[in-house]
Amino acid sequence: MIAIEEAVSKIESGDVVWAGSSSAIPYEFLDLLADRYESLENVTVISNLCLKPIKMLSDAKYKKAFHFITIFEDAVERAGTKTGMTDVNSIAYSYVVKALRDVYKVNTVLAEVTEPDAEGVCNVGPLGTGWTPDICQFATKIIGVVNRQQVPVKGNNTTIHVNDIHWFCRGDHPMPIFTQPEVQDIDRQVAPYIVERMNDGDTFQIGRGGLANAIGYGLKDKKHLKVHTEIITDSIVELAKAGVVDHIRTCGAIGNQELYEFCSHDMVEFGSCYDIIDPESIGKIDNFVSINSCLMADLTGQVCSEAIGPRQHSSVGGQLDFVKGCAKSKGGRSFLCLRSTYTDKNGKICSNILAALPPGAVITTPRTEVMYIVSEYGVADLYLKSIKERIKAMIAIAHPDCRESLKEEVIQHGLMTTRDFE
Numbered sequence: 558m559i560a561i562e563e564a565v566s567k568i569e570s571g572d573v574v575w576a577g578s579s580s581a582i583p584y585e586f587l588d589l590l591a592d593r594y595e596s597l598e599n600v601t602v603i604s605n606l607c608l609k610p611i612k613m614l615s616d617a618k619y620k621k622a623f624h625f626i627t628i629f630e631d632a633v634e635r636a637g638t639k640t641g642m643t644d645v646n647s648i649a650y651s652y653v654v655k656a657l658r659d660v661y662k663v664n665t666v667l668a669e670v671t672e673p674d675a676e677g678v679c680n681v682g683p684l685g686t687g688w689t690p691d692i693c694q695f696a697t698k699i700i701g702v703v704n705r706q707q708v709p710v711k712g713n714n715t716t717i718h719v720n721d722i723h724w725f726c727r728g729d730h731p732m733p734i735f736t737q738p739e740v741q742d743i744d745r746q747v748a749p750y751i752v753e754r755m756n757d758g759d760t761f762q763i764g765r766g767g768l769a770n771a772i773g774y775g776l777k778d779k780k781h782l783k784v785h786t787e788i789i790t791d792s793i794v795e796l797a798k799a800g801v802v803d804h805i806r807t808c809g810a811i812g813n814q815e816l817y818e819f820c821s822h823d824m825v826e827f828g829s830c831y832d833i834i835d836p837e838s839i840g841k842i843d844n845f846v847s848i849n850s851c852l853m854a855d856l857t858g859q860v861c862s863e864a865i866g867p868r869q870h871s872s873v874g875g876q877l878d879f880v881k882g883c884a885k886s887k888g889g890r891s892f893l894c895l896r897s898t899y900t901d902k903n904g905k906i907c908s909n910i911l912a913a914l915p916p917g918a919v920i921t922t923p924r925t926e927v928m929y930i931v932s933e934y935g936v937a938d939l940y941l942k943s944i945k946e947r948i949k950a951m952i953a954i955a956h957p958d959c960r961e962s963l964k965e966e967v968i969q970h971g972l973m974t975t976r977d978f979e
Contacts, residue, residue: 564700564726565589570598574665575657575692578605579735579811581669581684583702583728588612594622601626603646603661605653605688607633608733608811614642626661628653629872638869647863647872647919650787651834654691665698668717669728671707677719680709683820687787687808687830690714693721702728708817712806712827735811737770737791744771746933747894751848752776754890754929754936761846762786762879763793765811768850768894777801785842787834787875794819808833834875839882840889847879847891851921851930853909856951856967858924858939860893867917880926884940890928897932897956908959910951912966930954945973 568574568590576582582604590602591613600622602613606629613619614637626644627634637643648656657663668689670679679701681689691714693699701722706729709715719725748771755761755776760783763769773792776782782802784793788809794816796802805825810816819825832838839845851862852870863871876893883889898906910932914920928940930951937950952963967973 558725561726561728564724572665573601573661573663575663576602576604576667577669579608579684580732581682583667583669584609585728586667586702591619594619597622605629606631608735617641629874630869645869649873649877650830650875651878653688657692658695663692663696666693666696667700669702669704669707671709672703673719678716680716682707683710683810686714686827690717691829693717699723701725705729706731708820710820710827714829715827732817734813738767740767740771743896743933744768747931748772748775750931750936751892755846757781759844759846760785760842763848765790772848791816834878836878836882840885842886844888845883845886847883849876849893851893851895854930855911855914856948857944858927858947859920860922860927861918862921864919866915873921877922880922892929892931894931897934908955910955912963945977
């Protein structure tokens with residue numbers, strides 16, 4: 558065991574560093590690394606969804622030394638965008654290891670781990686399992702940051718042996734808490750459309766946020782559900798306590814302390830993102846239900862879930878993988894949920910369902926893969942439907958005040974005629 562300052566000194570100019578994900582990021586280590594900005598050059602740091610502020614994102618002065626890449630942008634990374642420090646690689650989660658190995662050629666891993674057990678095995682915790690042990694297979698420099706408050710979990714891809722770690726240092730800190738957004742009225746309006754389309758015995762995936770929790774808590778009357786998801790949140794604990802869920806398979810957890818403690822439960826199995834999120838693996842599970850949110854969609858079913866115009870807001874995460882996997886699953890159903898409107902900076906109510914997406918908009922999920930799009934006004938079944946059928950279904954779930962103008966735009970674009978709507 559060496560001092561954390563000495564461990565930080567092992568990072569050299571030109572290194573490409575995997576820094577971990579969310580609650581498995583050694584935040585103190587990264588801040589000490591940022592302090593070396595005058596002596597380093599061209600260090601690439603790659604991470605996923607930070608839960609605490611990072612010094613190197615706070616000021617453009619760090620740019621000479623560090624190239625910071627995130628594979629999922631949230632509040633911390635958006636703050637770095639303002640300083641010009643954040644670079645976003647919105648890559649499907651099932652491709653992350655391939656990208657870090659073949660494109661970025663990561664040579665260094667910062668692995669936050671538990672104390673080694675009697676056999677010399679360190680656990681990587683609930684947010685380490687997704688990618689870190691896989692990346693350690695090709696990295697040439699592995700630094701184990703021991704955090705005695707990291708939660709050990711069960712499953713495959715959950716451990717690293719001490720013989721595979723080149724240096725150990727200590728970086729104890731509480732698990733960062735992710736406060737779930739409040740469930741809002743619109744979430745309560747959308748959730749029942751999903752819940753009523755789920756059956757006892759289904760296997761489901763759900764994301765994070767107010768809508769995800771509204772749906773999660775709404776499943777308490779179901780039986781023998783199974784969870785197979787990239788990340789579990791607080792509502793999953795409630796379902797498990799209520800006896801609704803029989804088994805949970807995941808590659809991450811983000812939420813409160815009760816959730817992190819629950820991660821050690823025997824019913825929870827952790828694994829790599831590739832095993833859990835790969836569409837082929839999902840497709841082998843019958844009656845798989847995928848539930849995700851999006852920001853906007855056009856009338857033909859093109860979905861934007863990660864950007865506002867050309868400005869990046871989040872990332873693709875596992876959404877596209879799960880949507881594609883559902884199409885391969887016997888009885889599979891994928892739902893993409895959105896609010897029908899938003900209020901712009903001038904107080905004007907605007908539709909999130911559009912005849913055409915705005916310039917620069919990012920297509921997260923192509924219309925060829927979309928099954929169901931859900932708003933507070935209902936469910937649009939688009940799967941394998943014609944253009945005209947899609948347009949009619951989407952207009953039906955748009956805000957009532959926006960439907961006529963959407964019809965007019967479609968007619969102006971030559972996609973349909975007045976008679977088509979009769």
